[in-house]
Amino acid sequence: MRRAPSHLPVSVLIAILAFAGAHAGCLVRTGKPVFRPDTLKTASLAELTAKLEALDEIKTTRSTVRLQLSAVSEDRTEINEYTEAGGFILIQKPEFIRVRAEFPVVGSTVFDMTSDGTEYKVHLPTENKFLIGSNEFTTPSEKRLENVRPQHIRDALVIDPPLEDEEVAFMRNVTYGAQAYHVVSIEKKGEQRLSREIWFDRTALHIVRQTIYERGGDPVTDAWYQKWVETESVPFPGLIRIDRPKDGYALRVEVLKSGVNGEMPAKAFVLDPPEGVKIERVGESSLEEPEAAQ
Numbered sequence: 001m002r003r004a005p006s007h008l009p010v011s012v013l014i015a016i017l018a019f020a021g022a023h024a025g026c027l028v029r030t031g032k033p034v035f036r037p038d039t040l041k042t043a044s045l046a047e048l049t050a051k052l053e054a055l056d057e058i059k060t061t062r063s064t065v066r067l068q069l070s071a072v073s074e075d076r077t078e079i080n081e082y083t084e085a086g087g088f089i090l091i092q093k094p095e096f097i098r099v100r101a102e103f104p105v106v107g108s109t110v111f112d113m114t115s116d117g118t119e120y121k122v123h124l125p126t127e128n129k130f131l132i133g134s135n136e137f138t139t140p141s142e143k144r145l146e147n148v149r150p151q152h153i154r155d156a157l158v159i160d161p162p163l164e165d166e167e168v169a170f171m172r173n174v175t176y177g178a179q180a181y182h183v184v185s186i187e188k189k190g191e192q193r194l195s196r197e198i199w200f201d202r203t204a205l206h207i208v209r210q211t212i213y214e215r216g217g218d219p220v221t222d223a224w225y226q227k228w229v230e231t232e233s234v235p236f237p238g239l240i241r242i243d244r245p246k247d248g249y250a251l252r253v254e255v256l257k258s259g260v261n262g263e264m265p266a267k268a269f270v271l272d273p274p275e276g277v278k279i280e281r282v283g284e285s286s287l288e289e290p291e292a293a294q
């Protein structure tokens with residue numbers, strides 16, 4: 001058996017590399033998109049806006065869910081996934097939300113949180129801590145779990161039509177690989193800045209993504225939607241992934257069962273601190289002494 005030479009003259013190597021570079025295109029297989037352009041659905045900006053307005057028919061939702069929380073490192077190179085938990089999510093427009101997660105099997109509470117649109121409350125039993133803060137306070141904590149806020153979840157799960165301080169700006173078409181989208185941009189009135197982007201898949205015209213931007217133009221929420229179903233004649237996503245890049249966490253929400261526009265008692269959104277829990281007012285420097293629930 002003949003042996004290949006252990007090395008080649010530099011001139012030969014240069015010639016081989018030059019040949020490979022010149023003919024690289026001949027060695028690459030060009031894939032074709034899985035869709036044909038003539039199968040794509042097309043909608044006008046007015047039609048897509050009407051789809052958003054139709055979602056406003058949902059006034060309340062009551063969902064049994066499975067939650068998977070992930071903490072993401074600041075440089076986004078490490079992901080720590082927490083144990084999957086069951087629970088429920090209650091929403092009542094315009095701003096009320098209640099989210100409760102429970103450990104599997106034992107049923108003890110992972111977290112319980114609520115917001116009325118102005119203030120949020122979060123109970124973390126494993127840390128014997130009860131957080132109270134303003135929805136306007138946005139400085140993240142180094143503890144990723146404490147950055148999970150109910151209003152973040154509400155803003156992702158409820159795909160609002162243009163709000164009073166928003167207006168539809170324009171639509172563009174985007175193609176990523178084998179996927180094609182209509183992207184609707186919504187701006188803040190009078191500010192000429194992007195508020196939200198809503199992506200519609202052009203194979204079915206379902207909403208697949210919503211990105212929410214802060215005043216400086218950075219994304220604060222990136223939500224992805226899958227498995228749309230009709231719930232009481234209203235479209236509803238069965239799987240949602242919420243990414244909060246600045247807060248260092250992501251939340252996967254799988255909807256196991258949902259009901260829409262049912263009666264929602266006011267006490268459903270009441271969350272009081274349990275007896276003996278430490279109350280921390282987020283944004284303030286001091287901790288209050290433990291107090292009994294009223």
